[in-house]
Amino acid sequence: MTDETEKKPGFFSRLFGREQPAPASEPAAEPSAAAEALAPETEAVPESIPAVGPGGFRLPETPSPFAEEAPAAEPAGGRRSWWTRLKEGLSRSSSAIGGGITDIFTKRKLDADTLEELEDILVQADLGVDVSSRIVEAVGKGRYGKDIAPEEVKQILAAEVERALAPVARPLVIDATKKPFVILMVGVNGSGKTTTIGKLAAKFRREGKSLMLAAGDTFRAAAIEQLKVWGDRTGAPVVSRPQGADAAGLAFDALTQAREAETDVLLIDTAGRLQNRAELMAELEKIVRVIRKMDASAPHAVLLVLDATVGQNALSQAEIFGKIAGVTGLVMTKLDGTARGGILVALAAKFGLPVHFIGVGEGVDDLEPFEARDFARAIAGLE
Template sequence: MFGWGKKKPNQAATPVMASKADGVEIANSHPFAALLNVQVDDPDMLREVGPLVEAAAMAMTGVTGIESTYEPTSIAIRLLCAPDADPDLIFLTARAGSLAIAGTLEGRARLTILEARADGSLGHAYAINPSAVPTELAPTDMIGKLVEGLQRSSSRLAEGVSAVLTKAKLDTQTLDDLEELLITADLGAPASARIRAALSKERFGKDITTQKVKEALAAEIAAILSPFETTHSPFEGPGPRVILFVGVNGSGKTTTIGKIAYNLSAAGHKVMLAAGDTFRAAAVEQLKVWGERCNVPVVARETGLDAAGLAYEAFERAKAERMDVLLIDTAGRLSNKTELMSELAKIVRVIGKVDPLAPHETWLVLDATVGQNAIAQTEAFRHAAGITGLVMTKLDGTAKGGVLVAVTDRHKLPIRFIGVGEHADDLQPFSAHAFAHALVGLRTL
């Protein structure tokens, strides 16, 4: 899970709870969409967790009321909905909400959710077993994960540093060799020149070791990146927070969205996904798989339909269902295709009709394996979509991890996340110092 902690309770509206346990009867005209069972081993524990689960159930999207039946070690909670509501949709979002509830209970109770059929009988039962939620990574743990993920890039730099340090003191030739090494490691000429100048000013003529040079390089790289690291959650604020994802084909947009949804859902956020890549049926199906895995709803249309219209529909629905976050996928597009970039601008305009401040964030997903081409991609997408942040993926599959320094140095954009592996927790909020140390192969801050 991301290191910003659980969703703040004051973000969610708190409806008035209606429950038989409180002596309030619900009108029979309100059908129920699901039955949530809570089981405990200790009756005293039921008095503690029962009200918590009832309040969380009442806050679920589409739930208009609840009816609770208490037994000594269990509660059966009927989730009621409006007569014209879609019970299937409410059941889907209830499953997602139940996953978040189970995570907050931390093993104190067992949850099962049963779908309600049209005739009022109960259908399939689903045991709600939240995935283990990892604690926030300590700096040393984060360094270890990053060093492993950036192994190709860090090995290239570490071996290069060892190769150029043939003298006991830092002289002009060694500085020239280090600058050339940084350029070939994709940090970019401007950043490499500034790092060289800083090393020359502080360490010229002094005794040096490979370790000291690595530490100096890490410090200078961190100084370049620190103004652009993510220090707070970009998902906080009045919902739904709309985040648009853009990038070229194959950059990893859909997978990135899935990983973010997974982490946000585990942290208790109500998340909705929009499959805006209407050109590729595979992308839509991939996002649906992530939605099922995360127990979050996915708004999708048939292949080839208007992406801007889908984005508008998803935003309206996210508002109606009081979602915290709406993540919108878009079709991958080459940055030199004018008509496709114009379509992207149209999506931004259409979303703005629902809320002038939306999209609240537009993130460009960059594939680290493309190296210096990432700079040109960023330039093109900034003009088309007003980029507010970067996500760099596939850092574990390339020796070109230094390109993140070059892109940031050129475009001065915040770095939201970096991806160093296939697992959901391999997508991490960006830390300048952790990244800089890992890039040069240092395992401690």
């Protein structure tokens, strides 16, 4: 697979036949397959889920064995807005892009050199070569040889990013005719699958849907216990087996029980696995195969949970998990200020997979439906 960071000729280089050297890419630390496969996930379960189920049923508030300290006090005036949290989550990307734009376009006229420098910044921010080229072309159109303010460049950037993301900003729709509606969660170790399941379970419960959770990460005992905590929080039964049990067999049991209970939604966790480990991916393929023997249309949604801090590696994950499990949508997690959020733009341009949710923290309310305009303005550093 071609590395997305590979520098293609810039827009004005292609126009004038002039090539600039590729920007130095930030080396990505690649852990060994064995180390990542064995590394424990460090997902946290919030202290409580302030939710009320159907008919006024208040969800349990069992103390979490995973919480090691009390949650931070809320700021004066109440909980910070989603927009504030999103901006903070994308601060690494927006600072790099915004600072670069200010440096380039302050007291300089727009020419081939400034546009080349702009494209370098955008590619290094993981927006992808194609989208970066489109942004550079839009900035240069009708402005060559003129002054242009950094704020105007940011406005153009936001508009082009929104245009790239708008087609993939689609909600996760639960088909009520599919009972249960089976959602399979996949991703590498530490991406946040189990926590995301808990957040989705709380969301569906608030919508009045009946739930069942399947602890398909039989590799880690902690993952099984963690999902049980989420089950207690949301009032959802959890189907589990001892550590080391066959994950495909557990999926079979869970689907059987969910059918018998006429459950609305079945959320199936899976073990974190490297996309380049053939034996682990074969196990995931077996889970999908077993589910489809029971229901040819299932799983009805396969959500790939991506850690926003991994940058370009997310492209490889999307490609391989898509081939093995038939990924139908993405959830981007860990937009926590260290994220390389631009990669979501490159993913949209390359694969066109729906982006259903983004997460900016460990709290149950820190997972929200993806909005292209908000994301675009946040990454451009606009209010």
